[in-house]
Amino acid sequence: MTATPERQLLRTPGLVDAHIHPDKTSWGAPWMSRRPAATLRELIENDRATQFGFDASVEQRSHALLSHALENGTLAMRAHVDVSSELGTANVEGVRAAAERLAPHLTVQIVAFPQFGLLTNPGTLDVMAAALDAGADLVGGIDPGGLEGDLHGHLDAIFGLADRAGRDLDIHLHDGGEDGLAQIREIAARTIAGGRQGRVTIGHAFALCDASLPSLGETLDRVAEAGIWIATCALGPDPVPDLDRFERHGVRLALGSDGVRDAWSPFGTGSMVDRAHLLAYRTGALTDAELERAWRLAGVAGGEMLGISEIADWAGPQSATRLEFAAESIAQLVTDRPAPMRVIRGGAEVRPPAAG
Template identity: 75%
Template sequence: MAENPEVAPVVYTPGLVDAHIHPDKTGWAGPWMSRRPASTLQDFIANDLATQREFAETVEARAYALFSHALRNGTLAMRAHVDVSSELGTANVEGVRAAAERLAPHLTVQIVAFPQFGLLTNPGTLDAMAASLTAGADLVGGIDPIGVDGDMAGHLDAVFGLADRAGRDIDIHLHDGGEEGLAQIREIAARTVAAGLQGCVTIGHAFALCDSTLPSLRETLERVAEAEMWIATCALGPDPVPDLGLFEQHGVRLAAGSDGVRDSWSPFGTGSMVDRAHLLAYRTGAITDAELERAFRLSSTAGGEMLRIPDLATWDGASGGTYLEFHSQSIAQLVVDRPVPFSVVRRGHPIHPNSSL
């Protein structure tokens, strides 16, 4: 029999942080979207572009619906990857920024200018990326220098060059696996150190780092740690997940995110980082309370540290003014049960989950 919430114990937690999400792609709060089949990264990207052209709702409306739902579920900050290209220009960035401003200061949104459709292979995209940094984007993104653009040096020259000229941090998608994927990660780490960007560069997905059979894995983890880079993981479907203990042994910093939520890539995703902590714990074989709590930490304070947001990067208890309240006996239990917080407070200001935002 379920506990009566009026007498259930209460646990206070830090605010949640979504370290990797794509709000411009979501169909949240809209009609059901039937997905096209896809088996390769190129298939998914092509389907995504076609779907974005078909949406009846604006980017701002869809992003706002998703942001509002996530905020009610305790997410107080996001690293949002938003498509920029010669076809789309800066329109998606402007739409996501407008949605985010409607929920400020309760929700902090960092926007990454994301060249999903290619940077070098899609002429005009680099100019659009530069323009996006004055249209609402905060960081410079990249995607599979070899797998998508086919030119590691050229792609990274463009990404690091733009970041240097604009004085921005970097967040690169890297799906490429195998030793080729590890080689790209080591090159990104080397450039991070050379540019003095320690702590300012993130790699999303980094599937190659999840393959324990690769000979150069441990060496690459050491390079990532030395460069103080962040890795964002999403525990998606059949995608590889990191060995959390191995990452900790090597001092690699990790945070969790949702990735796509109800978009053309997948019908799944809820926009709840409690759900994401549950999935990460499940996918990594969590059993003990400490392992469950680690999944929650990667979905909360780790993301706050990655985004460098003081009230979300550390947890001094509810007296700090930013906290969530759950009906649960412990953080370990709430990761398993996945409740919605009944109280969300940011910098001392209550956010009422069931009221209009």
């Protein structure tokens, strides 16, 4: 009889989902068929229609997804949650209630996100302000040019609210081309002028992924100077950053899931192990160093972005906060995508939470 070799135990820092939408998820609910959509506006309208059709509450669906993410090693996340004149602050309250059920194991920062428009949806700015008292932590924004049609008006509104409330900003920006880069440079300029270096994030920032644009290098330099974080999600056909180029310019990058099984897409698992694998695959990672970089962007970098010191400044394998895997190396983890054997935070092992 041949002895079976013992599995190697690999300890790693916790994982961080830097960009996720738990209020939109159908996780744990019956299968949801998606409507076709060819444009961002169509995707948003499909989402608007879906918001009011769920039988399960925002809290129930969010709790199901957040619990699954936690079991798979996510210890912190930044959740973009819809607020609008129609929805009010209900989604923020639902996600915050779900997050509180998982504390202190899971840290959840909530962004008050004007998915359905801010200037184009009167009353939403007031709801965003109310959301900051109802469980939201950051001020969000969305495509000031392409969707709102008023770059300066939109940025005036969200930077003004952030200043009045003393909050940080996290802005969705899907617009591509030189116009997208111009919007990013304007956000960088306002960040520097307001002394907000390190306190502003741009999600997606697809224009930064287009090497053909003449002002790309200049824009990357402005982003680095402003200390702006870029959150990427490596989704389907969406552009992905040139990781080497971002590093050369000093641009800080973190990785997130975006939507998980929502009206936008049937895909997503809520596992940052899976997401690190996807980023590595989409960026052509071959070497151990390239695979390890994808893991860092799914964990330590997100810890730096969210200010989670026990992840950002991980103390090593004996840390009281760690993940434990049966694997030889980080590179193998990214390739094989196993779930952690144990999830430990603050010295306490995380047990699967109750459903409901």
